[in-house]
Amino acid sequence: MKLIIQIPCYNEAETLEVALNDLPKHIDGIDKIEYLIINDGSKDNTVEVARNWGVHYVVNFKKNKGLAKGFMAGLDACLRNGADIIVNTDADNQYNGDDIEKLVRPIIDGKADIVIGARPIDQTEHFSPLKKKLQHFGSWVVRKASKSDIPDAPSGFRAYSRDAAMRLNVVNEYTYTLETIVQAGRERIPMESVDIRTNAELRPSRLFSSMLGYVKKSMLTIIRAYIMYKPLQFFSICGAIPFLIGFILGVRYLVFIAMGIDGGHVQSLILASTLMMLGFMTFIVGLQADVIAANRKILEDVQYHVRKLDYDNAAAKDEDKIEA
Incomplete structure (x- = not known):
């Protein structure tokens, strides 16, 4: 079983190596672990840092396209390179790398296809009181829209089985976190949540410039996803x-x-x-x-079967090259 850990990056040269060093090198039940970064139009030497560290794959965007498009491009590259499980984490080392084993365990055991890490929001010191309340409220709205019990919907620390990754579609250009939960909940893709730890903040979040902008974009994303599926x-x-x-x-x-x-x-x-x-x-x-x-x-459904044929053929060709 092959695990690929993907990291979206935008000017992450200062923190990327810290995040990479924190990633696991071995997990029981996983035969091979590989690493991939999505360079989302970085202007610094993010790619150089990644290659010097030994990252296996680099997805390059010449211009910044945003977190949602970067996430989907990473899934595409992981699937084409034969990933059985895909883990998404952040380049700012927000999440504890040792908890990746907790993320992938339900997938290895066949209990879930999507696993989302639940952060200790109330105990996270660099979250303001307002942000903590908004995180809880946003997760509650997503639970209602998706009919799921995911406690931390905005968390970007998550794992996907190969089958679940091939079924995902993200149409908004803001973030993948909320829309994919609504989609998975409405499509009844098995999801679980596990408690995870977070590290000290290395840099401020770049996902939103203001709290009002974050709330507005998040609510629009949730409403749009709900309209699509119901x-x-x-x-x-x-x-x-x-x-x-x-x-x-x-x-x-x-x-x-x-x-x-x-x-x-x-x-x-x-x-x-x-x-x-x-x-x-x-x-x-x-x-x-x-x-x-x-x-x-x-x-x-048609897209899923086309993707399956495409990705399975791509993975088979890579295995043939390795054997040759």
Whole structure:
């Protein structure tokens, strides 16, 4: 069984070697461990540091494309190079490398396909009180949207089986962490969470420039992912609100008519009709979106089988080269 540990990097020359030195060299149940970095348009000597250390693979972007695209490019490279398990960690050594064994153990034992490390958020000193509350709130929202029990949704310290990695799709350009949990939860991919440790902060986070920006982008990512996987439910809820308000106004108008008070309430009747039509049209949009979502599921299934053929052939060719 082959494990590839991937690290997204953007100008990480100062911290990358520290993070690499912390990675495990052997794990029981794993035959081979290899290392990969995604150079996301770094302007420093990140790649040189990685190659001097002995990293096996380097995925290069000439221009910074963001964490989400870097993550997917890393998965692609890992799968093409025959990874049975893929672990994603950070270049700033935020996560304890010894805990990688805890991440991959449920996958090795066949208990899960995705394992996410749960940080001790309340005990992390460099997290402000506001950030701690937002982390908990964001994870709660993701749990509701994904119908999962993952306690630390924004955690980037996670492991994927080969099968799970081939099923993932990330469409937003911000981060992969939230969207992949919603997708896995809705697709019923087996997920687990394990408690992990964190190291002292080597540099400030670069994922967001302000707390407001982080909250806004995270909420938009969650809502978008939920709409993709449960469009009928989302639009039905949105449509039910104006429809019910309009229905109540309509009943109110009929009550006035029954009481013989029929003057001066035509505006209420017009508003009731408008709101009920708006709610009904929103529900129709939900039906159309649900049909599109059904077609997307078919396309994802086709994509999975194409990926499987492609990656398995690529891995087989690499093995033939090694044997030769």
